[in-house]
Amino acid sequence: MNRASRLARALFLVLAAFVAAAVPLRAQQGGEGQVRLGITYKPGYRPGLALPPSILGGTGSDLATVAASIDTILRRDLDYSDRFEILPVPDSLHTSGAINYGLWNQLGAVWLVATQLQGPADRPLLRVSLHDVVYGNLRNVQAFTLPADHGEALRMAAHRIADSVVNWATGERGMAATRIAFRRKEGDGASDLFMIDSDGANLHRVTHDSSIVYSPAFSPGGTKLLFVSYVSGQPEAYELDLSTGRRRTVSAVPGVNLTPVFRPDGAKIAVARTVGGGGTDIFELDAASLSGARRITFTDPGDALNPSYSPDGQRIAYTSTSLGEPQVFVQNIGGGGPGLISRYVYGEQGYATSPDWSPRGDRIVYQGWVDGVFQIVTVNPDGSDRRVLTLKGSNEDPAFAPDGRHIVFSSTREGYHALWVLDTVTGRVRRLAENHIDQMPAWSGTIGAGGS
């Protein structure tokens, strides 16, 4: 086959896959947790990906159980990456022996992920190969040693493998091996911090204070959480070491201590707190010693809060009332005037808060009033190219995934505040956690990836 005809064939397959993909997409509309928004999104092309069941390189029900668990997690993660159309795989197709690319082609696959699991069951090895079906070659292959623990650790290992596959296929960073921390409101108005894996599994409670908690924020490696709690009687900022459970006070001035976050390199903490005039301003302190507090905004007697660092740590986006109503600004930490980036119309009541700077650096997300209701809005860091990403219900507290593409937020679209994940490219939305009042989500970096 010469180069020209190969390209023509590839183009045809891409088009064919697009048509094939469009059918299941339409079928998904109105399905469980799948809502396609009509406003900002073009119907994104997602190449077909086939993930047949893992081939077992050994016997034993333990190994088969691990394989089934890994297959399920990988398939869901790759679906939730929103980069692929996950294809149903007929039983007749398998990946033992030589790969028959033609057959996978006919199925509509652009990518084929072949996995083989070898014993022993207490320390299995998963060999993962990614095939480019269109070009008929092996894109990448790697063997992953899976943990002996078949619970949480195995799940996180599977998430990391899914992120590897995403990276091999797209060159981009995945977000499967991450967690989302948030506050859950319980009876009698009390709230505590909870945590959940990016795929909505492994929900667990983090604090047991039965007080009021606010604003969790992860350390770069996901090993610590900053948050605000009323456990002392006043809203004060704390740091919680997730592995040891040790807690220390980060900021406790009289008044309020709000929205603490780590700088992306983990060396500094920015926190908003009450100053002399009764308003709040943002201070930066050393993350290890908690000393050397330096005031970086001057909004009092108004409020500045919600700091979110640019990836290089040189700038912050934050909420400020310097125009009278809360709006979102960006400023250099080293000095220089703040610049407004949210939509402000003189004489019109506006309201924009809670910015989060994408870890990719290219966009800032915030919640802004659209017709008096909060919607999720993204802009460039200079405020240009404003896009409203939601329509239904009140949508608040947005936070970017480490892939800079997905956003978790709290939405009342089903009547009360619940957490949803939005893909900013395709507009796919999924519910993250069920049947509770959940707010203020924070998205971790990649877990166990050495401080990324």
Next chain:
Amino acid sequence: MRRSLRLSPLALVLAAAVACGGNPPPQQGPQVNQDSLAAARARQDSIARADSLRRAQQRNQASAELCNRALAAITAGNYDQARSLYKQAQSQYSGTACGDRAASELQRLDAIETIAQRVHFDFDKSNITDQAAQVLQRKAQALRQYANLKLQIQGNCDERGSNEYNLALGQRRAESARKYLVSLGISPDRLSTISFGEERPIAQGHDEQAWSMNRRDDFVIQNLSASGSSD
């Protein structure tokens, strides 16, 4: 023994008559054993004293209970209930500690009610409105009169807006009232502030009526059991 036993009800009547301040009845009728009669009388006298003491104690207790319930009612913000409890103490238990201080407690209750009255704010605003200023001026007067009372001013917001921003806004609302009271001469040492943002709504609706109720400062007296007025 039989006779004295049969006579003992009579002795009880006599003893009771003594206890009630009646004249001692003349000795008459059959001779009785004087020793056992005196012993019985002494016993009955002591029972009567104990009864009287117990009744007084019970009365004091019932009265104190009214004052305790009144204090609990004030703490819960049920001022009308507290008022009727103090009035009951005043009318039924004069001579007891609670009954005797009920009149001044009723006066103090008026002051407490004035001090606890909420002030309200406009949407996304923390400035003291004219209406709020009048309420705060009345508070300042009551606070001057009851100079030992300490207040926590609690700033609250309606459900609109971000939770985090509302914490900051609530703090500003509490701070506005604190500053206004200080400007009227109330010592800053008596006034602390806290913000609850939108965590503690008092009206549950999702309309302007509920929202305007919830945009408020609550004034919580922190040492309600501190005694009396300063003048």
